[in-house]
Amino acid sequence: MSQNGLRPAVVVTGATSGIGRAMAKVAARERRIVVLIGRSPERLDLVAGEVREQGGEPVVLNLDLLAQDATRRVQDFLLEQRLVCDILVNSAGLGFQGLSASNPVDAQLAVIDLNARALVELSLALIPAMVARRGGGVINLGSVAGMIPGPQMAVYYASKSFVASFSQALYQELRPTGVTVTCAVPGPVETEFLEGRGIKQLPIFTSLPALSAEEVAESAWQGFKKGRRLVVPGLASKIAAAAISIMPLRFALPLIDALQRRNNDKCPCGSGKKFRNCCGSAPRRRWPSKSVLPKSRKRAGDQASPS
Numbered sequence: 001m002s003q004n005g006l007r008p009a010v011v012v013t014g015a016t017s018g019i020g021r022a023m024a025k026v027a028a029r030e031r032r033i034v035v036l037i038g039r040s041p042e043r044l045d046l047v048a049g050e051v052r053e054q055g056g057e058p059v060v061l062n063l064d065l066l067a068q069d070a071t072r073r074v075q076d077f078l079l080e081q082r083l084v085c086d087i088l089v090n091s092a093g094l095g096f097q098g099l100s101a102s103n104p105v106d107a108q109l110a111v112i113d114l115n116a117r118a119l120v121e122l123s124l125a126l127i128p129a130m131v132a133r134r135g136g137g138v139i140n141l142g143s144v145a146g147m148i149p150g151p152q153m154a155v156y157y158a159s160k161s162f163v164a165s166f167s168q169a170l171y172q173e174l175r176p177t178g179v180t181v182t183c184a185v186p187g188p189v190e191t192e193f194l195e196g197r198g199i200k201q202l203p204i205f206t207s208l209p210a211l212s213a214e215e216v217a218e219s220a221w222q223g224f225k226k227g228r229r230l231v232v233p234g235l236a237s238k239i240a241a242a243a244i245s246i247m248p249l250r251f252a253l254p255l256i257d258a259l260q261r262r263n264n265d266k267c268p269c270g271s272g273k274k275f276r277n278c279c280g281s282a283p284r285r286r287w288p289s290k291s292v293l294p295k296s297r298k299r300a301g302d303q304a305s306p307s
Ligand SMILES: NC(=O)c1ccc[n+]([C@@H]2O[C@H](COP(=O)([O-])OP(=O)(O)OC[C@H]3O[C@@H](n4cnc5c(N)ncnc54)[C@H](OP(=O)(O)O)[C@@H]3O)[C@@H](O)[C@H]2O)c1
Pocket: 013, 014, 015, 016, 017, 018, 019, 020, 037, 038, 039, 040, 043, 063, 064, 065, 066, 090, 091, 092, 093, 094, 114, 141, 142, 143, 144, 185, 186, 187, 188, 189, 190, 191, 192, 193, 194, 213
């Protein structure tokens, strides 16, 4: 029990499924109090049973993290339960596949709201108490996707890039305080996330081996306990991360574009045709091309001396 009578707990978002659920069970093995956050009461009850089986003490909070007052409700709930967050696991996350410009904006903004805004808000609300106790920390679920721009999943990749950047900067800021921030960056993981919007059928996911949620959770938890800033679980993810870091973007972007593409996407130009039969089939344009430059500008360019 901590000095002010509050009991330390592991708070897990996205606890009803996949990696969050596995993280909750890993924490439970250490006989900890685990606060499970998710939107489905039935699933929360199911995971609570699993946490109990592992030796942990589950506490359930049914909450939509996209609600305006979500962070305040987490804080109020912890106080009501006489708990203080020792370790925060930000696993709740959403993906979105498709051409950004021809898909609903709201659905893509929800990805940013959950993957980035909610993660930042909750972290910044709960970290001060960790700093005051000079311990604990945050485990954020990033992704190998955050290491590169991802055409066809542009907002998701960008949100994961944000998570990695934010987490690692925070790690450095908090180093002297005894609070650890670890960002786990897995490649494909066998969870419901891959089922959403047919993501699992995309060539990029069928061509890479997927880890289990349990492997990722174990690796993230152990990495956190060792004070690691970044954890890349599994050999395939490590190889993918290394390849991404050295491949020039002019090769990587078209490759990822092709591997994440679905052929029935509508063209963003508004023609109503499929992208691949419309603008997607046009040769790559350089602009302004030499042939369309006015003669006077061409001549001026010819005369200009290289600087
Ligand atoms: N699976 C992969 O291939 C993979 C790879 C790299 C990184 N990741 C990242 O790992 C994290 C976990 O993903 P996963 O694979 O475990 O996905 P998942 O099985 O789909 O789980 C997502 C979790 O997020 C919760 N969630 C979604 N919207 C929410 C909301 N508005 N409020 C509260 N909770 C919400 C869901 O709970 P409810 O539906 O009950 O609310 C669920 O528990 C994500 O951040 C993901 O980006 C996944």
